[in-house]
Structure formats: C-alpha cells, structure tokens
Amino acid sequence: MKILKYANGFVRIKIWGNGAERFFVLCSRKQMYLWEIEAKDKYIYANIQLHDFYQCKKLAKKAGIRAVVVERHGLPFFIPKILNRSFFLVGVLLFVIGWIISANMLLHIEINGNYTITDDMFTDFLQEEGIHYGMWIKNVPLEELEKKIRRKFDVITWTSGRIDGTVLIIDLKENEKPEVGPKTENSEYGRSLYATMDGIIHSIYVRNGIPMAKKGMVIKKGDLLVDGRVPVYNQAGELVTYHYYDADADIRIETTIPVYFSLDAIYIDKEYTGRANEGNFLLFQNKIYRNVLPEKKFSKKDVSFSTKYMFRFSNVAIGFGKYKVEEYVEIERAYTQAEAKNLLEQQFEKNNTLLLEKGVQILSKDVTIDLIMGQWTLKGKMSVIMPAFETRPNEILEARDDSKSI
Amino acid sequence: MKKKKLEQYSDGLRQTLLSKNLPSEAILGDSYLTVVGHSEVWIENYKSLLLYEDDKILVQASTYMISIEGTCLMISHYMDEHMMIRGNILKITYL
Numbered sequence A: 001m002k003i004l005k006y007a008n009g010f011v012r013i014k015i016w017g018n019g020a021e022r023f024f025v026l027c028s029r030k031q032m033y034l035w036e037i038e039a040k041d042k043y044i045y046a047n048i049q050l051h052d053f054y055q056c057k058k059l060a061k062k063a064g065i066r067a068v069v070v071e072r073h074g075l076p077f078f079i080p081k082i083l084n085r086s087f088f089l090v091g092v093l094l095f096v097i098g099w100i101i102s103a104n105m106l107l108h109i110e111i112n113g114n115y116t117i118t119d120d121m122f123t124d125f126l127q128e129e130g131i132h133y134g135m136w137i138k139n140v141p142l143e144e145l146e147k148k149i150r151r152k153f154d155v156i157t158w159t160s161g162r163i164d165g166t167v168l169i170i171d172l173k174e175n176e177k178p179e180v181g182p183k184t185e186n187s188e189y190g191r192s193l194y195a196t197m198d199g200i201i202h203s204i205y206v207r208n209g210i211p212m213a214k215k216g217m218v219i220k221k222g223d224l225l226v227d228g229r230v231p232v233y234n235q236a237g238e239l240v241t242y243h244y245y246d247a248d249a250d251i252r253i254e255t256t257i258p259v260y261f262s263l264d265a266i267y268i269d270k271e272y273t274g275r276a277n278e279g280n281f282l283l284f285q286n287k288i289y290r291n292v293l294p295e296k297k298f299s300k301k302d303v304s305f306s307t308k309y310m311f312r313f314s315n316v317a318i319g320f321g322k323y324k325v326e327e328y329v330e331i332e333r334a335y336t337q338a339e340a341k342n343l344l345e346q347q348f349e350k351n352n353t354l355l356l357e358k359g360v361q362i363l364s365k366d367v368t369i370d371l372i373m374g375q376w377t378l379k380g381k382m383s384v385i386m387p388a389f390e391t392r393p394n395e396i397l398e399a400r401d402d403s404k405s406i
Numbered sequence B: 001m002k003k004k005k006l007e008q009y010s011d012g013l014r015q016t017l018l019s020k021n022l023p024s025e026a027i028l029g030d031s032y033l034t035v036v037g038h039s040e041v042w043i044e045n046y047k048s049l050l051l052y053e054d055d056k057i058l059v060q061a062s063t064y065m066i067s068i069e070g071t072c073l074m075i076s077h078y079m080d081e082h083m084m085i086r087g088n089i090l091k092i093t094y095l
Helices: A002-008 A020-029 A050-063 A075-083 A086-103 A119-128 A142-152 A183-190 A337-357 B002-019
Strands: A008-015 A033-041 A043-049 A064-072 A108-112 A156-164 A167-174 A191-196 A199-208 A225-229 A229-233 A239-244 A250-264 A267-286 A287-290 A301-313 A316-334 A361-374 A377-385 A387-391 B032-036 B038-045 B047-052 B058-061 B065-078 B082-094
Touching: A002 A008, A002 A075, A002 A086, A008 A020, A008 A377, A020 B047, A043 A050, A043 B082, A050 A064, A064 A156, A075 A086, A075 A267, A108 A119, A142 A167, A142 B082, A183 A239, A191 A250, A191 A287, A199 B065, A225 A250, A250 A387, A267 A301, A316 B082, A337 A361, A337 A377, B032 B082, B047 B065
Parallel strands: A108 A167
Antiparallel strands: A008 A043, A008 A064, A033 A043, A033 B065, A156 A167, A191 A225, A191 A387, A199 A250, A229 A239, A250 A377, A267 A287, A267 A316, A301 A316, A361 A377, B032 B038, B038 B082, B047 B058, B058 B065, B065 B082
C-alpha cells in the first residue's frame, strides 16, 4: 500500500474554513482516500493521492474551504528532480551496468571434498585449463571440466561442477581406498598382503584371499599374511591351477615402534634493540601498500601488522591498519632442561595425536630425555596396535588359467 | 410520532436479530466499533463525519451519533466505509 502511494504520488494539504468535515464527507462519497488527518491550531492537515487532489478542488469550493499543498511526496515529484541531475543518473547507470557485468563474471571458486589434492594444486590445474576469476560464467565448460578433472587426477572417482550465482562450485569424491603400489605387469595376477613389522597379530578380518596368519600369532617383517592365490583342486584332490585375486583384509598388529626427537641445545634468539618505526598500510587484493619504508637501515627486523578495518567481497580483500617494524639482534642461548623437556614433550604429543588420527592405538610409552653431544634428545619405544602390512604382486606358480573369474 | 414508532420497530427487530444470533450491523446498518486499548478506534459502517477537532470527533451513525473524546486525536485513515482514529482516547459516548 505504501509503495502504491509512493508510486502514484501524494500531497499533504492544509485546510481551513468552516466546512472541513463536509469536505471529508464529499471526498469519501467520491471514493477518495484521505489519511493522516490531523488538526493543528486552526488548520487541518491531510494526505491525499495526487490524482484525487486534482478532482477535489471543486469539492473544496462546494464545502467552502481553502486548501493548499504543503508537502509533495512520491515518484511523480521525485523523477523530474532526478532527471535534472545528469551526473547522478550517469553514476546510477554505470553502477547498474557494473552490477550486471559482475553478475555474469566468475568471482569465486569453491572446491569441496578434496583431501589428498590440495587447493593450490587444483587452482593451478584450473588456471592451466583457462578457468580464472573474472571470466564470463557462460564460458565455463562444466561438462568438459568434469571429464578433465577425472582424467588428470586418478584419485578422484566422482566430480560435479555447478554455477551458483557468480561462484563455481566443484564437488569431488576421492577414492577412499587408494591403490597401493604402482601397477605392474603382474598386477593382473592379483596381490597378497605381507607384514611390514615384527609383532603379534591383534586382529585379522579377511575380505578376499586366504588368511595365512591368525590372531595371537607372532609374525616377522616380510611374512605372508593373506595370500591372493587361491588353489583349485580337481575331484581327485590334485592341484589344477591357481585363481589370482587382490587380497583384502583389516589386519592390526601389536608391535613396538622407536621414538626419537632431538633439539639443538643452543639456539638463536632475538633481542630487540628498542629501535622501532611505525606507519600505515593499505591492503588491496592481497597486496600490502605501505606509506613509508623507514626500516631499510635496520639490519635485522620484525614487521607486525594490526588491521583496523577489513572488508572482504568474494575474493577481493580491502583493508587498512598500522604496522610496526622493530630492530633486533641475534644472540645464542642455551635451553634449560625444563625448556628442552617442555619442547620435546610438545613434539612428542603432536606426533602421538597424528598417530591416533591415523588409527594407531598407543598401549604404552617408554621414553627418556637426555643431553647427548650438544643435543637434547627424547628417545625410547612405544607399544602400539596399528595396521602394518603392504601389498605385493602374487608370484605366478603355474601357467595363467584363462577361465579366471572374480 | 413516526420517529418514535420507527425506533420501537427497530428495537423490536434488533431484539429478534440478537435472539437469532444474526448480525444487526448488516440489516439495521449499525456502526461497528473496534477499540484497541485507549489509542486506536476503528469505525465501520458510519454515515458521515460531523465534527473533527483535536480533542473531539463526532460521527453520525444510522440513528445515533458516536462521540469520541480525548487528546491529540488524528484520523489515520478516512474512507467511505471505515475510518481509523488514533490518539489518546478518553471517552466514547453514544448520543
């Protein structure tokens, strides 16, 4: 309703005289809409639509009142004002053109589902294929791109590209069970699983192949765990041939792994001289522009930035703030035993977290920290349960059977 | 005499309509008032506006008048069928 009023235009009129009520009644009989009727001093103010105002002149005469316009609102009054401001109009026009152009350009690329392939690798690949920020959206060859991605990266099993507004979204699915080892000529004869460490079998679940080890069995590095060759016997119980498969199993081995971390006892530390310079910087599209570069006289320096305001639109970042350059000199220092212990333990815990993420279960730790030959070392052993096997091509024991089936 | 008879007739008709749960405003042309707190009044089915002042508004209904008294009274919407009054409403009287 408000929009309609604004589009049609309306005026605020000031009425005075004895027949104001009669004027309102006459207006309502003619289906004229009045609103915001307000009595102030001896006058009555009311809003009326522009086309009704032209008709109500006769009614005002009939009712014996005087009406004057005090305010004008709406597009019929606004447009002529705007038309007189040519620069403003050109600005609006340019804005709209820029908006339309940018709405048809590729402003952002979103990649989902990549784990082994990094974003940088993918961005390089896209640049090689001629897909970059700022290109026209209609020129993005989606189907062809999907094919090229699958062709370029073997690990990707499924890909889907779509355009959402000005964003190119690429969804990927990587092979959860990547191929182990390079393909060889013998790979068509299947693969077997071999132990890569000494230990005791904690659990073994075979999906494909013949298990050659069982739970609780002591194994050595290189022992065959699951055989990919399945012997086929005839009715007389004689070995006829072998069928070759890719052995597949979940095997967890209880074993001990060595732990070794070291740290130089002497390190280079920074000591700030107190000489420093400050300035302002402007960040535009991932590049930093500084007003002065006074730190050239400093031999060693640290630069720190503190952003006061940052605006990010799609892939373009704009910001400004202050930066500080501090001079320092390098001095040699030696770690105390507590410092060295703390740092080595941090490294050790970080390593343990990574192992846990990889599915390694830690049973016990036995480590010591010593200063040996100018180095702080953390060494010892950890008892763990982990998958420790590798695949190797099957040995061909007989001529290949053409009736091989899987 | 005629007016008195008409009033008696309309009173009887009103009683009948009320007993039958029928809307009297549709048949007798009664005004329909909606009061929201003491700041807003909707008047529908009125005949004309008789007086408009800052502190008093007088509206002609079918056979009676409605007087709305208060302060800072303003007619927010004014149309043939309904009007909305806003302000600090103190009293509504049927005359």
